[in-house]
Amino acid sequence: MKLDDIVISRAIIENWSKDLVEYLEVDVAIVGGGPAGLTAAYYLAKKGVKAVLYERKLSIGGGMWGGGMMYNKCVFQEASKPILDEFKIRYEEYQPGYFITDSLETVSALCLETIRAGARIFNLISVEDVMIREEGVTGLVLNWSAVDIAKLHVDPLTIRSKYVVDASGHAAEVAKIITRKIGKALFTATGDLMGENPMWAEAGEHAIVENTKEIYSGVYVAGMACNAVFGGPRMGPIFGGMLLSGKKIAELLLAKLKGSSN
Numbered sequence: 001m002k003l004d005d006i007v008i009s010r011a012i013i014e015n016w017s018k019d020l021v022e023y024l025e026v027d028v029a030i031v032g033g034g035p036a037g038l039t040a041a042y043y044l045a046k047k048g049v050k051a052v053l054y055e056r057k058l059s060i061g062g063g064m065w066g067g068g069m070m071y072n073k074c075v076f077q078e079a080s081k082p083i084l085d086e087f088k089i090r091y092e093e094y095q096p097g098y099f100i101t102d103s104l105e106t107v108s109a110l111c112l113e114t115i116r117a118g119a120r121i122f123n124l125i126s127v128e129d130v131m132i133r134e135e136g137v138t139g140l141v142l143n144w145s146a147v148d149i150a151k152l153h154v155d156p157l158t159i160r161s162k163y164v165v166d167a168s169g170h171a172a173e174v175a176k177i178i179t180r181k182i183g184k185a186l187f188t189a190t191g192d193l194m195g196e197n198p199m200w201a202e203a204g205e206h207a208i209v210e211n212t213k214e215i216y217s218g219v220y221v222a223g224m225a226c227n228a229v230f231g232g233p234r235m236g237p238i239f240g241g242m243l244l245s246g247k248k249i250a251e252l253l254l255a256k257l258k259g260s261s262n
């Protein structure tokens with residue numbers, strides 16, 4: 001059989017468009033495909049939740065690829081070992097309590113298992129706004145990252161979701177959109193972003209999990225964005241907190257979704 005170039009094009013366009021339409025209304029929409037966002041999407045999808053993740057960049061994985069200062073290794077603490085095992089990520093015990101992985105294997109496994117669990121990941125799409133109703137945030141406003149980079153005046157499209165997760169890393173982009181457009185309305189002491197504090201791995205890793213919670217009606221935060229929103233130290237290239245935070249937000253939302261379906 002001879003290959004037809006037009007069939008190849010039609011296959012891609014029709015199939016991708018079908019996915020986009022299917023995910024116009026979801027249970028959970030996650031902003032950012034770093035370790036926290038991927039882990040959240042995995043644990044939600046594994047339980048049958050309709051979860052979609054939008055990543056601005058071509059590649060999934062956020063700040064994980066480069067390990068620490070481009071030494072492509074990641075460190076994990078004991079508490080995150082069950083999650084590494086769940087994703088079948090191999091590690092070596094460097095010394096008691098410190099587990100080291102290949103960052104490329106780690107990102108690849110997170111991405112592969114998340115997709116296989118049933119989450120849909122759209123890369124090259126940026127979240128530029130939230131959809132709002134009386135009850136709070138009810139969806140996301142999307143545009144091509146290329147439109148943003150080229151500074152083109154192109155109007156976006158919107159999706160509806162029961163819950164939104166801000167897993168956009170240090171930038172905490174959804175939280176910033178809320179404070180810019182709605183005011184100091186976040187569930188923090190000041191209503192504003194409290195800002196990330198200087199490096200302290202031990203305290204930062206605990207704070208990340210502690211700060212993994214709802215930040216505005218309908219919006220939850222996971223990963224590095226937690227410490228940017230609630231104020232907490234950075235922790236450098238130890239990534240266990242990101243996985244634990246992603247898992248915690250999935251568990252919180254699973255409980256919420258279960259409650260609302262009863």
Ligand code: 48H
Nearest residue numbers: 032034035036056062063126127168169223224234235236
């Ligand atoms: C679509 C977006 C948007 C948007 C951003 O930075 P990440 O890896 O975030 P986490 O929280 O999963 O992991 C943090 C970790 O990588 C890290 O930076 C650590 C541990 N730092 C410690 C330290 O001391 O520095 O991933 C976030 C992703 C990125 O891929 C962004 O491109 C993406 O979110 N993103 N995608 N729409 N508006 N904003």
